[in-house]
Amino acid sequence: MKKxxxxxxxxxxxxxxxxxxxxxxxxxxxxxxATSSGSGSGGNVELNxxxxxxxxxxxxxxxxxxxxxxxxxxxxxxxxxxxxxxYADKLATRFAGxxxxxxxxxxxxxxxxxxQRGTLADLKSxxxxxxxxxxxxxxxxxxxxxxxxxxxxxxxTIGMVVNKTITDQAGVTIPxxxxxxxxxxxxxxxxxxxxxxxxxxGAGYDVATETGPIMLARQRGEDFYTKDNKLGVSEKTIExxxxxxxxxxxxxxxxxxxxxxxxxxxxxxxxxxxxxVASQIIPINNFRGYNEAVEGEVVLxxxxxxxxxxxxxxxxxxxxxxxxxxxxxxxxEAAKLVDFLTNDAEGAAEVLTQRGVPINPEVxxxxxxxxxxxxxxxxxxxxxxxxxxxxxxxxxxxxASVVADTLKQLTTEVEFGRISPADAAKTFMEKSNAAINK
Amino acid sequence: xxxxxxxxxxxxxxxxxxGTPRIRPSRRRKQRSGYLFxxxxxxxxxxxxxxxxxxxxxxxxDYNLFTEPNFVGLxxxxxxxxxxxxxxxxxxxxxxxxxxxxxxxxxALLVALVLNRGLQGLSIYRSVYYLPSLLGGSVAIVMxxxxxxxxxxxxxxxxxxxxxxGPAWVTDPQFSLSTLIVLNVWTFxxxxxxxxxxxxxxxxxxxxxxSIDGASKWRQFRSITLPLISPIIFFxxxxxxxxxxxxxxxxxxxxxxxxxxxxxxLFYNLYLYQKGFTEFEMGYASAMAWLLLMIIAIFTAxxxxxxxxxxxxxx
Numbered sequence: 185m186k187k188x189x190x191x192x193x194x195x196x197x198x199x200x201x202x203x204x205x206x207x208x209x210x211x212x213x214x215x216x217x218a219t220s221s222g223s224g225s226g227g228n229v230e231l232n233x234x235x236x237x238x239x240x241x242x243x244x245x246x247x248x249x250x251x252x253x254x255x256x257x258x259x260x261x262x263x264x265x266x267x268x269x270x271y272a273d274k275l276a277t278r279f280a281g282x283x284x285x286x287x288x289x290x291x292x293x294x295x296x297x298x299x300q301r302g303t304l305a306d307l308k309s310x311x312x313x314x315x316x317x318x319x320x321x322x323x324x325x326x327x328x329x330x331x332x333x334x335x336x337x338x339x340x341t342i343g344m345v346v347n348k349t350i351t352d353q354a355g356v357t358i359p360x361x362x363x364x365x366x367x368x369x370x371x372x373x374x375x376x377x378x379x380x381x382x383x384x385x386g387a388g389y390d391v392a393t394e395t396g397p398i399m400l401a402r403q404r405g406e407d408f409y410t411k412d413n414k415l416g417v418s419e420k421t422i423e424x425x426x427x428x429x430x431x432x433x434x435x436x437x438x439x440x441x442x443x444x445x446x447x448x449x450x451x452x453x454x455x456x457x458x459x460x461v462a463s464q465i466i467p468i469n470n471f472r473g474y475n476e477a478v479e480g481e482v483v484l485x486x487x488x489x490x491x492x493x494x495x496x497x498x499x500x501x502x503x504x505x506x507x508x509x510x511x512x513x514x515x516x517e518a519a520k521l522v523d524f525l526t527n528d529a530e531g532a533a534e535v536l537t538q539r540g541v542p543i544n545p546e547v548x549x550x551x552x553x554x555x556x557x558x559x560x561x562x563x564x565x566x567x568x569x570x571x572x573x574x575x576x577x578x579x580x581x582x583x584a585s586v587v588a589d590t591l592k593q594l595t596t597e598v599e600f601g602r603i604s605p606a607d608a609a610k611t612f613m614e615k616s617n618a619a620i621n622k
Numbered sequence: 623x624x625x626x627x628x629x630x631x632x633x634x635x636x637x638x639x640x641g642t643p644r645i646r647p648s649r650r651r652k653q654r655s656g657y658l659f660x661x662x663x664x665x666x667x668x669x670x671x672x673x674x675x676x677x678x679x680x681x682x683x684d685y686n687l688f689t690e691p692n693f694v695g696l697x698x699x700x701x702x703x704x705x706x707x708x709x710x711x712x713x714x715x716x717x718x719x720x721x722x723x724x725x726x727x728x729x730a731l732l733v734a735l736v737l738n739r740g741l742q743g744l745s746i747y748r749s750v751y752y753l754p755s756l757l758g759g760s761v762a763i764v765m766x767x768x769x770x771x772x773x774x775x776x777x778x779x780x781x782x783x784x785x786x787x788g789p790a791w792v793t794d795p796q797f798s799l800s801t802l803i804v805l806n807v808w809t810f811x812x813x814x815x816x817x818x819x820x821x822x823x824x825x826x827x828x829x830x831x832x833s834i835d836g837a838s839k840w841r842q843f844r845s846i847t848l849p850l851i852s853p854i855i856f857f858x859x860x861x862x863x864x865x866x867x868x869x870x871x872x873x874x875x876x877x878x879x880x881x882x883x884x885x886x887x888l889f890y891n892l893y894l895y896q897k898g899f900t901e902f903e904m905g906y907a908s909a910m911a912w913l914l915l916m917i918i919a920i921f922t923a924x925x926x927x928x929x930x931x932x933x934x935x936x937x
Binding site: 269272273276277279280297298301302303441442443444445585586589592593594596597599600602 | 687689772773789790793794795796878879880882883884896899900901904
């Protein structure tokens with residue numbers, strides 16, 4: 185009996201501790217057998233390339249990789265992809281096991297978790313990777329202490345999508361998004377709910393995603409994450425972010441507590457596609473997906489408050505980042521692949537704006553004629569935003585994933601009225617600072 | 623994922639039902655082939671034992687998955703006392719265990735009693751009731767549960783017939799854990815099958831004698847059935863207790879890995895996993911695993927001591 189009590193415990197530990205055991209053995213023999221492929225003349229190098237996303241993204245990526253393989257005889261690329269959450273878990277175990285992929289997609293919030301533990305290569309150290317065309321502001325989003333650990337796959341930002349078919353039917357005019365304030369948005373959303381008889385809620389943005397408060401903080405002249413990798417947002421801003429959703433819910437513009445059940449999910453699974461909400465905040469590179477998933481016409485708008493605040497909240501953010509593992513056995517070939525993904529127009533023609541607007545402006549221009557109308561809407565908005573005077577944005581600090589989780593948890597607490605927005609903001613500051621300063 | 627799903631059914635019931643019979647020398651050969659058959663298990667044990675001790679070591683380090691672990695003494699264990707989420711995860715796990723285990727055992731026994739009355743098509747019923755416990759820890763069933771208890775799910779649809787506006791079972795922190803408790807109770811199949819086997823062992827003559835003496839059904843149940851199957855109840859209790867202390871999949875799938883809403887389904891093992899694999903604090907996670915082992919050991923020990931007063935071995 186005692187024995188049965190013990191075994192399952194160690195089972196729990198298998199994942200954790202097996203990684204350790206496996207990691208020690210694997211890293212002990214690292215550089216041994218597995219490197220054989222690169223040595224022979226004309227020998228074939230196989231790169232392992234991982235990213236998150238859906239089948240559509242994978243298909244487009246594969247098409248580009250075939251071009252890469254054709255241009256670089258002797259290198260084959262083996263890909264793996266998953267949804268973002270399982271991807272993050274698997275990536276961690278692979279690094280821990282001493283068996284990281286060669287080239288990988290990295291989330292903004294995880295970059296420093298990896299980089300500051302010495303697991304990523306400095307991309308500037310590879311002559312194979314040409315960074316001449318990449319703007320400095322884009323490079324800075326993957327840089328720590330002068331070393332480049334992540335290179336943007338493309339740039340994007342967030343925007344408001346509104347189901348215009350619904351608002352037209354309800355007879356509600358969409359305010360001018362160039363100048364609308366957060367109050368305008370609240371009024372608009374509340375009106376939609378009223379005029380549809382409560383069948384459709386005007387607002388359906390996700391309170392728990394950090395990009396929202398990041399934007400609000402920037403509009404108020406605060407950097408959510410500062411240049412020296414700290415938390416820069418004020419407690420008041422976080423409180424107001426929570427309070428705004430509470431007030432909007434009370435007014436009827438935002439759905440009642442417990443309404444949102446889906447965690448993450450594709451455009452097709454969104455509440456906008458279901459037609460139960462009329463507007464939502466999305467990463468705008470996904471605009472096409474939403475317009476295709478939603479019955480009726482979807483319009484892409486700017487986030488409210490851009491002209492009513494102290495400064496612009498917008499920034500051109502890396503959609504995700506390409507990184508090369510420090511332990512990659514084929515760093516040169518890996519750098520060639522990242523160079524291809526960044527600078528090759530033919531490759532970009534296959535992927536288009538799947539991972540944001542290409543960071544090499546020449547490449548971005550070259551694919552413009554090939555874009556569908558919806559993708560063009562995204563690219564045009566991105567370009568228009570970038571023409572404005574945008575404040576600088578910085579790398580997410582180590583601990584940013586804990587900040588994201590904390591925000592999620594507190595959002596629910598506030599949603600069900602278990603704590604006040606003020607208390608939630610206070611807790612947010614404490615927990616986030618603790619995680620970042622650790 | 624598979625590694626983290628529910629553990630396989632435990633040891634054979636005979637062990638619980640009061641000591642294995644002593645093996646006679648003539649059975650040596652049989653014994654030897656028995657060990658041979660167990661060989662794969664012994665080999666598999668290596669994959670358990672090594673990590674087992676590795677984690678004991680790591681519990682005293684600051685291991686972060688990427689760099690070499692440094693010895694930090696008892697720092698991880700000290701940090702636990704000041705970790706509000708750890709306390710929360712213990713709370714969730716204890717509530718879950720102490721509510722769902724007694725209920726699911728009671729339901730299992732009740733169904734076993736009904737099935738034991740010699741129904742026609744017993745094997746079909748048995749399978750039907752057993753099925754959920756095979757599936758309960760699986761991802762698909764927990765996903766299904768999300769839909770059944772969803773805002774537009776069957777449960778709220780049913781309540782709606784009576785004009786009751788059902789709550790948000792999954793997303794409201796007040797109800798989310800109870801939804802999972804119901805799921806756990808629903809998987810009463812494996813204790814039920816064991817109960818059923820136990821009930822079959824109770825000699826019919828006891829009941830005959832009792833009914834001749836004029837004992838009521840309830841009296842028979844209390845004075846004959848319960849004492850005679852008490853070792854089975856004890857075994858099931860221990861297994862269910864351990865199993866539910868280690869709940870992971872239900873919480874992980876239901877909340878998409880967050881333990882939400884608002885940490886209301888943050889099971890201990892889920893938090894352990896988060897610490898180890900999303901916050902990369904594997905040293906702390908290892909220490910947590912050992913704390914759980916101690917907690918389970920204590921509760922098992924308490925049960926073993928308490929069992930002297932209510933478990934009756936008929937031999």
